[in-house]
Amino acid sequence: MVSSMRRGREALCLLLSLLLLSTWEVGSGQLHYSVLEEAKHGTFVGRIAQDLGLELAEPVPRLFRRGGRSAECSIHPEVIVDRPLQVFYVDVEVKDINDNPPIFPMAVKTIRFHESRLLDSRFPLEGASDADIGVNALLSYKLSSSEFFFLDVQTNDELSQSLSLVLGKSLDREETAEVNLLLVATDGGKPELTGTLQILIQVLDVNDNEPSFAQPVYRVKLLENAPNGTLVVKLNASDADEGSNSEIVYSLSSDVYSTTQTKFKIDPSSGEIRTNAKLDYEENKSYEIQVVASDKGTPSMSGHCKISVKLVDINDNTPEIAITSLSLPIQEDAPLGTVIALITVSDRDSGTNGQVTCSLMPHVPFKLVSTFKNYYSLVLDSALDRESISDYTVVVTARDGGSPSLWATASVSAEAPKASSRAMVGAAGPESTLVDVNVYLIIAICAVSSLLVLTLLLYTALRCSAPPPEGACGPGKPTLVCSSAVGSWSYSQQRRSQRVCSGEGPPKTDLMAFSPSLPQGPGSAEERQQLSDSEHIAKVLRDLMSLSEVTEILEYFIVD
Structure with missing residues (x-):
């Protein structure tokens, strides 16, 4: 476009070299004219012959030739006049008009900025160009309003400027993904002409946001x-x-x-x-x-x-029943209200599903009494008649409150023996029912007592069979004497002078046990002699006390 304009100017200069008007100056055979660059074809520029002082009445037609041309805005044609031959120099200045607006290299420029870019980060921009000259080519720039960017213009010389886009506020892609700006270039002509550049800034993402849920x-x-x-x-x-x-x-x-x-x-x-x-x-x-x-x-x-x-919770657990028997078998004449068994129910479910109720099978002489939550007592509710029914099987049903309800059952077998099976122990003793365990215990006690008595009799017989140095109950110097209604026992300082004398009288239940004098051990006589009298007496007392305790225990069980 610029080259075509220049060619147009050259053609215009050729035209102006022939058409002379306007102001003129004569000096040393040189003429000076000026004309606007956009003048139309045939525009009057100046009168060369008149300005050169040539007589127009001269009969000889004088021929004018253009001697040269220049591409500059000042045209310097040479005017040659024949007859006589003369050369005149003409300077035609082509004056510029503001007929070209500023032009940017592109209409839209895209710039990518990371949102993490620091403040005052700069991005260079290429300025506009203007085909005009002089004041018409002097450009000024203005950037549209933006909270993030501003324009920085550095002037290098009269016609050279450096443009930079400067970040003035931190970017956040999540809030502003794009920024649209408009850069306007204005020349100095009258009237002013402008050119624009649309700037599209794309904010690039950085991983500065964590994932988030709609609710914590x-x-x-x-x-x-x-x-x-x-x-x-x-x-x-x-x-x-x-x-x-x-x-x-x-x-x-x-x-x-x-x-x-x-x-x-x-x-x-x-x-x-x-x-x-x-x-x-x-x-x-x-x-x-x-x-x-x-x-x-x-x-x-x-x-x-x-x-x-x-x-x-769903009702997926059946109730559980635990029964602890207390009074089995049941006596036929047991009083009403006698507790037969303790019943515990449970359910692992919760709420209504875990609420358990208990019931008995109908037509039985028993009833359930609630003692605590999920605890029941099975008690006698009516008199028993062994002649009618001797054995009872009581069925307990536990049912939860779920829907559908789940249930479980457990049974208690109760036997009712006749009341005549009771036994009396002693004329003056209290009545009690003998059970098999007590019978076995009495038999065992009797067997042990018999074995003890037999042992004592055998020991007495062996001791009495030895010939004593003094009479069976002869005089001596006893230091310890035990006596009772059935006999006496004495001890002297001589180690073999223990004597047992039986007395007369009715037998008593308090059985006296005596420490036997066993044969000497394999030890030497000196070692046996080392046992003092006091130690021997203490040993005899301990043996007597031990046997006495055993006797009292036996008497207790026999009397009971």
Whole structure:
């Protein structure tokens, strides 16, 4: 476009070299004219012949030739006049008009800025150009209003300027992803002409946002019999970043208990949490699951949330019955209200499903009495008649309050022996019922007592068979004497002078036991002599006390 304009100027200069008008100057055979660059064809520039002082009446026609041309804005044609030959120089100045607006290299410029760029970051811009000259080519720039950028213009010389786009406020792609600016270039002509450049700034993302959930805690209720693979909740975290910085991967937190991790699983891509094992309300009533959402940025950022799972109990446990028998068998003449057994019921379910009621089979002489929550007593409600029914089988039914209700049964077998089976012990003693255990105990006691008496008799016979140095009950110097209504026992300082004398009189239940004098051991006579009299007496006393205690215990059991 500029070259075509220049060619137009050359043609105009040729035209102006022939058409002379306007102001002129004569000096040393040179003429000076000026003309506007956009003058139309045939525009009057000046009178060369008149300005050169040539007589127009001269009969000889004088021929004018253009001697040369220049591409400059000042045209210097040479005018040659024949007859006589003369050369005149003409200077025609082509004056510029503001007919060219400023032009940028492109209409739209796209610039990419990372949102993490620091303040005062600069981006160079290429300025506009103007085909005009002089004042018409002097350009000024103005940037449209923006809270993020401003324009910095550095002037190198009169016609050279450096433009820079400067970041004045931090960018945040999540708030402002693009910034549109308009740069206007204005020349110095009259009237002013302008050129524009549209600047599109794209804010590039950095991983500066962590994934976030819609709520920090999700509360879910789930039936305890939910099948494996049941959907618990579908999480949908969001990330304000873009690209890989916004791609999210879900996982269970490492803080989650291992038991919880075995019960639930999470899909890394979709965020779906599903059951992974059987759930049991009686084993665990609730679970807390910590979930982590991590993006794929570098470095990765993560968000967290918690899922609180509450299990809903269903009636899947039957009641349990525990029976403790107290008064079995039941005496035929047992009074009313006699406690036969204690019954405890339980149910692992909760709420209504765990509320248990007990009942008996009809038409039995017993009833249930509630003593405490889930505790009952089975008591006699009416008189027993062994001649009618000797054995009773009582069925206890426990039923919970679930829907549908679950129940369990247990039975108690009760025998009613005749009242005449009682036995009397002693004329003056109290009445008591002899059971097999007491009979066996008495037999054992009698056997032990008989063995003890036999041992004492054998010992006495052996001792009395030895010839004493003094009479059987001869005089001596006893230091210890035990006597009772049935006999006496004496001890002297001589080691073999123990004597047992039997007395007369009615036998008593208090049986006296005496310390026997056993034969000497294999030790030497000196060693046996070392046993002092006091030690021997103490040993005899201990033996007597031990045997006395055994006798008293035997008497206690016999009397009872």
